[in-house]
Amino acid sequence: AFRESALEKICLPDSLTTIEDDAFEGSKIKNITFGKGLVNINTHAFFDCTKLEEVEFNDGLMYIGPRAFYGCMALNSFILPDSVRYVGKDVIDYCPAIKKIHLGKYADLDVDIRGDFAFNADSLEEITVHPDNKNHVVIDGVLYGTKDNILIKGCPESPITSIKVPEWVDKCAYFALTRMHSLKLINFKTAFINNIHVSGLADTNHIITYCLPNSRLKNWCVSSGFTVKERSKLYSFFEEVDNNKSRDGDDI
Numbered sequence: 001a002f003r004e005s006a007l008e009k010i011c012l013p014d015s016l017t018t019i020e021d022d023a024f025e026g027s028k029i030k031n032i033t034f035g036k037g038l039v040n041i042n043t044h045a046f047f048d049c050t051k052l053e054e055v056e057f058n059d060g061l062m063y064i065g066p067r068a069f070y071g072c073m074a075l076n077s078f079i080l081p082d083s084v085r086y087v088g089k090d091v092i093d094y095c096p097a098i099k100k101i102h103l104g105k106y107a108d109l110d111v112d113i114r115g116d117f118a119f120n121a122d123s124l125e126e127i128t129v130h131p132d133n134k135n136h137v138v139i140d141g142v143l144y145g146t147k148d149n150i151l152i153k154g155c156p157e158s159p160i161t162s163i164k165v166p167e168w169v170d171k172c173a174y175f176a177l178t179r180m181h182s183l184k185l186i187n188f189k190t191a192f193i194n195n196i197h198v199s200g201l202a203d204t205n206h207i208i209t210y211c212l213p214n215s216r217l218k219n220w221c222v223s224s225g226f227t228v229k230e231r232s233k234l235y236s237f238f239e240e241v242d243n244n245k246s247r248d249g250d251d252i
Helices: 216-223 237-241
Strands: 009-011 031-033 054-056 077-079 100-103 126-129 136-139 142-145 150-153 162-165 185-188 208-211 227-230
Touching (some): 031 054, 054 077, 126 136, 216 227
Parallel strands (some): 162 185
Antiparallel strands (some): 142 150
């Protein structure tokens, strides 16, 4: 009923439990108030709502389907309450204005390393996760999936200059660290990352990657054109970061 609607503001009743597929697709909506009874936001529900600026999700919402907010060019934040369980693929892809994302206690992002990913936001400054979330964790400002051992997303606008990738990580999502212009150094503790793709580190040609000698990961980094330095004990250089020098005396 609201697809391609010209309405700019809508208040949904508490009795509504599901926003169906494509319900508001292409509409001119700027502001929406969800009712207290909303449980599901289905696929493409707000697809291409380019004027939608902010959403405040109700406590009790559990499901956000794939591409639900895809192409919402004006959306500035994506803050999930603890009630949300599932967040579908590409849910906030092509949402360049988003600056902050927060995942609640039970949120579980559906991320496919073959090309689909939960979100891609070029203005992203901060990602936070509820401390009791069992599916995801943020380390050095970078979001990881703990169930699938995957590096999901860093913040393009983050001031972070170095990150260390935990040893349990064996996958890297597409566009995971793209456009992180302040990033200068990545320390891979693991010797092997499966399904890593060059687009996962796109626009980061200047980065120095620290890898184990003779590892598959090192060979991949070299073939992809990154500056590589070997470390037998990969975390040792972080003590030197405090002094703004690497073991070789190079500025980092």
